[in-house]
Amino acid sequence: MTKFKGIAASDGIAIASAFRLTEPDLSFDKKTIKNPDTEIDRLNQAIEISKQELRTIQQRTFKDLGRHEAEVFKAHIAILSDPELLKRIESMIKTQHVNAEYALKDVSDSYVKIFNSMTDNDYIKQRSTDINDVTKRVLSHLLGVPLTDPALIDHKVIIIAHDLTPSDTAQFVPNYVKGIVSDMGGRTSHSAIMSRTMEIPAVVGFQGSLADIKDGDQVIVDGLTGNVIVKPSNDEKNEYVEKIKKYRQANSQLTSFRNVATTSSDGKHPIIAANIGTLDDLQAAIDNGAEGIGLFRTEFLYMDSDELPSEQSQFDIYKTVVQRMAGKPVIFRTADIGGDKELPYLHTPHEANPFLGYRAIRMSLDQPDIFRTQLRALIRASAYGNLSIMFPMIATITEFEHAKRIFEDERAKLIAQDVAVGDIRIGIMVEVPAAALLADQFANVVDFMSIGTNDLIQYVMAADRGNRRISYLYQPYNPSVLRLIKSVIDACHDNGTPAYMCGEMAGDQKAIPILVGMGLNEFSMSATSILKSRALIKELDSREMVTLANKTVSLASTSQQVLKYVHQALGKS
Numbered sequence: 001m002t003k004f005k006g007i008a009a010s011d012g013i014a015i016a017s018a019f020r021l022t023e024p025d026l027s028f029d030k031k032t033i034k035n036p037d038t039e040i041d042r043l044n045q046a047i048e049i050s051k052q053e054l055r056t057i058q059q060r061t062f063k064d065l066g067r068h069e070a071e072v073f074k075a076h077i078a079i080l081s082d083p084e085l086l087k088r089i090e091s092m093i094k095t096q097h098v099n100a101e102y103a104l105k106d107v108s109d110s111y112v113k114i115f116n117s118m119t120d121n122d123y124i125k126q127r128s129t130d131i132n133d134v135t136k137r138v139l140s141h142l143l144g145v146p147l148t149d150p151a152l153i154d155h156k157v158i159i160i161a162h163d164l165t166p167s168d169t170a171q172f173v174p175n176y177v178k179g180i181v182s183d184m185g186g187r188t189s190h191s192a193i194m195s196r197t198m199e200i201p202a203v204v205g206f207q208g209s210l211a212d213i214k215d216g217d218q219v220i221v222d223g224l225t226g227n228v229i230v231k232p233s234n235d236e237k238n239e240y241v242e243k244i245k246k247y248r249q250a251n252s253q254l255t256s257f258r259n260v261a262t263t264s265s266d267g268k269h270p271i272i273a274a275n276i277g278t279l280d281d282l283q284a285a286i287d288n289g290a291e292g293i294g295l296f297r298t299e300f301l302y303m304d305s306d307e308l309p310s311e312q313s314q315f316d317i318y319k320t321v322v323q324r325m326a327g328k329p330v331i332f333r334t335a336d337i338g339g340d341k342e343l344p345y346l347h348t349p350h351e352a353n354p355f356l357g358y359r360a361i362r363m364s365l366d367q368p369d370i371f372r373t374q375l376r377a378l379i380r381a382s383a384y385g386n387l388s389i390m391f392p393m394i395a396t397i398t399e400f401e402h403a404k405r406i407f408e409d410e411r412a413k414l415i416a417q418d419v420a421v422g423d424i425r426i427g428i429m430v431e432v433p434a435a436a437l438l439a440d441q442f443a444n445v446v447d448f449m450s451i452g453t454n455d456l457i458q459y460v461m462a463a464d465r466g467n468r469r470i471s472y473l474y475q476p477y478n479p480s481v482l483r484l485i486k487s488v489i490d491a492c493h494d495n496g497t498p499a500y501m502c503g504e505m506a507g508d509q510k511a512i513p514i515l516v517g518m519g520l521n522e523f524s525m526s527a528t529s530i531l532k533s534r535a536l537i538k539e540l541d542s543r544e545m546v547t548l549a550n551k552t553v554s555l556a557s558t559s560q561q562v563l564k565y566v567h568q569a570l571g572k573s
């Protein structure tokens with residue numbers, strides 16, 4: 001048995017066998033071969049196995065994730081059946097007497113080069129990504145190095161990965177992926193947020209060597225404490241089986257909070273809403289009794305596609321969400337692309353500091369056609385429910401006014417075409433310190449503000465939210481962060497503007513008492529945090545929490561001190 005520590009990133013405990021999701025070594029040498037026919041046979045065999053594998057993945061993806069997700073594998077099979085491509089590889093093997101690996105890579109690279117030179121055709125460019133993926137698969141069979149493919153998982157596993165992108169995580173089927181261990185990332189990296197939404201226990205920022213975990217090793221992931229136990233003893237396993245039972249019992253007791261309003265012990269009514277990114281997440285939000293959607297991360301619709309989603313396809317989804325929320329407020333955030341949420345088909349140049357770069361509203365204002373398409377879909381959907389729009393990463397009043405002008409313009413055009421349009425509130429995410437510091441001015445021009453602590457903390461502390469090595473600096477309870485949050489909430493209230501929060505801090509059981517004391521109007525969080533947060537608020541007296549909040553911003557000098565005050569206050573109330 002070996003015990004490791006990491007950052008607890010998604011609640012729950014799981015026991016299953018390890019599945020290492022690592023990049024295989026596909027390097028090879030160029031070789032001169034004597035018998036081209038044997039080499040062509042090797043190539044054809046590798047292609048045949050790859051096709052069979054792709055068919056299996058396609059069927060499984062179709063069953064578990066849907067038709068659209070499965071399409072990409074159909075395209076991969078089509079590439080491997082393309083006679084022109086195969087003829088070229090074979091011809092190179094025959095005429096140049098090179099090994100199959102070399103010929104395959106050389107021909108595929110030449111295709112990719114041509115496709116990438118067609119700079120104005122995104123569809124063609126996407127095909128170059130497909131060719132690279134397919135080449136990797138055939139190479140893996142030629143070299144006898146298996147690819148680790150999440151879509152091929154057909155039994156219960158714990159994923160062991162160096163780093164996980166949100167699109168890797170989106171491919172996981174919760175029926176099979178029971179837990180996640182990754183050595184990169186913090187609690188607020190988007191993969192961690194997604195694992196919470198998918199209810200997969202996760203530990204990130206793993207403080208050990210992932211090489212010590214072998215495929216098939218039994219692993220316990222404790223997403224409540226950050227413990228990871230590899231090859232547990234029988235006693236250890238029994239202890240955790242007991243813990244899983246207790247965790248499930250505690251969760252089932254919370255269900256009585258599903259259909260009641262959020263009320264503090266002295267009768268205050270903050271709203272508890274959910275953060276979602278897909279229609280699947282919406283169901284979890286409804287099942288957990290969300291009183292609204294405080295953040296719809298619309299960029300996931302863009303990431304879940306091989307091309308920009310059309311106005312109609314966006315409209316269909318936005319309309320479904322507001323209709324299913326049946327009059328409860330839904331805040332759609334316009335696409336927050338960039339940072340760790342990349343869109344390969346936009347071919348945006350690589351940046352040294354993507355979290356400080358070309359992302360979110362900066363990209364929307366720079367590529368207004370994409371922005372206008374999204375706004376039209378949202379404005380049309382507003383006729384079907386209670387819909388608000390907010391802009392991400394706003395840093396200046398000028399940016400907000402520019403974005404709002406584009407919104408007004410699209411709204412006026414739709415009204416002129418007799419399209420039904422509802423009342424729409426327009427707000428901003430407060431996640432850039434510049435906007436937080438200018439909150440009193442923003443309060444004059446916006447309908448609401450939603451504090452995005454995931455980014456705000458990383459910018460205030462100058463500590464990348466996904467970097468394990470400096471994760472000690474990513475401090476939600478630091479008095480500097482709390483002072484800034486309080487100043488935003490105060491500025492809103494001085495102006496009669498509602499103050500919301502949709503960063504992960506809104507669902508943090510240690511932060512909630514402070515935020516109740518600051519008078520936050522809406523807490524928007526992962527659906528899985530709603531019931532326990534509602535249960536916690538029920539126990540809090542908001543007047544005592546005001547005293548707590550004031551102490552944390554005026555007396556505390558460290559996070560530890562803040563936590564001590566929280567602890568004392570909870571002991572009292």
Ligand SMILES: C=C(OP(=O)(O)O)C(=O)O
Nearest residue numbers: 431452453454455502503
């Ligand atoms: C909610 C936020 O947005 P995201 O996590 O998507 O960056 C935030 O920054 O707090």
Ligand SMILES: [Mg+2]
Nearest residue numbers: 431452454455
């Ligand atoms: Mg953000």
